[in-house]
Amino acid sequence: MSLARAARSGGPADALPASAVHAFSRRTLLAASGLALATTLAACGRTSPVSGPSDPSGPLRIGAIPDQDPEVLQRLYGIVADALSGALDLDVSYAPVTDYAAAVSLFRTGDLDLVWFGGLTGVQARLQTAGAVPIAQRDIDADFHSVFVVNAATGLTPSDDLALLAGRRFTYGSETSTSGRLMPAFFLREQGVDPDGFPGGPGFSGSHDATLALVASGTYEAGVLNEQVWTSRTAEGAVDPAVVRYARTPAYSDYHWLLGPSAVDRLGEDLPDRLTDWFTGLSADDPGDAEVLELFGAGSFIPTEAANYDQIEEIGRDLGLIN
Missing domain, CATH: 3.40.190.10 (Periplasmic binding protein-like II)
Structure with missing residues (x-):
């Protein structure tokens, strides 16, 4: 069974190679120990002291809205963290969150650096976080x-x-x-x-x-x-x-990666370009890249920009979901 199929199936942990489970388990334990506290503090508008944004040696902390079964998401983003870490020579950690609001709050406070948001949560997070930069979306997100x-x-x-x-x-x-x-x-x-x-x-x-x-x-x-x-x-x-x-439904723009400003401060001004280049450079012809693309149900990633979500912002304000 491929890693992608194991991730989608939500099957037992032994569906993954032992080395992958071991590496991911370390990351998850470290991340989860801080996220329980971080989620609580974020709800109060405070920053977690665990690998907080002021830590210049901290890893690139990635997260995602919990839109599917938690076990599926843990495996998916653990594999993505490993691939991203190896490609960019960065320490990358994945931290699960409890709900959509927590993902937005933890991005705003800097406890999460790079988050896979839906269109609405991405707009909410960007409007609350000066300097946040859209990085990439899947090919299917331009016509979702x-x-x-x-x-x-x-x-x-x-x-x-x-x-x-x-x-x-x-x-x-x-x-x-x-x-x-x-x-x-x-x-x-x-x-x-x-x-x-x-x-x-x-x-x-x-x-x-x-x-x-x-x-x-x-x-x-x-x-x-x-x-x-x-x-x-x-x-x-x-x-x-x-x-x-x-x-x-008719089509609309949706999911995308959003990068926070504290990550750029810590890891360099070229970080947005490096991330966009990596995501958009993933090729289905490369077995490792194909694994990541399959996990996301995408043929490719493409560049994106804030203007692509103007319709979502307008509808969100109209429905009272964006103030």
Whole structure:
């Protein structure tokens, strides 16, 4: 089994080579010991003393919004940290976070340097962090989509008519997810559906995988998640037959890497260019690069800039998700 397949499967740790598990375990233990404290302090607007941004010898600290199963994310970003460390000759550590808001807070305080954000959380983090720089996005992020799903018991069949979802028990993903809340809410409203008007109010599952599970169980009759997760889980045979793909949204820009200014201060002014060059230079023809690209479900990474997320900022402000 390749590392990419092991990462996506969320299977047991022994699916990875022992050397990879050992190296990643050291990083995770070190990172996790600080992140529990860092998350609490970040919520209070304070910086963690553990490998904080004032430490000039500290590693490049990478993180990601927790949009999928935590075990999948730990393996994915552990492998990315190893690849990035070897390619750029940097000490790179991955630190998991508990929720989307924590990722934004820890980026703002400098406890995380380079974070894989969704479109909305990336805008939030950039607006709160002067000097933050978008580094790269995947080829698929320039043309990203969400999919609405329903429980088969509803009797609904695939359609472009989102109005038929009104009156159904409905769940989004995280409250600040671009593909699991922001853009679906926008498209629902465009078709005359109140995005907050579902019976009992909409649910918030917390992640795309959790949305699938809740719709499969019938806890919610319908929900929405990002298309990449839907495609990946479908290919793995991991989608319960009770879940039916109902509709696909129009395209929008989404996920991207965002670099904080404290990392540039510590590791050099050329760091943004080095990172962009590495990500955009990944080639599917190289086995090591192909491993990283497969982990991200991408054919390549491409350069990006803040202007690509202007639509997300506008919609976020309109929906009250950006002040």
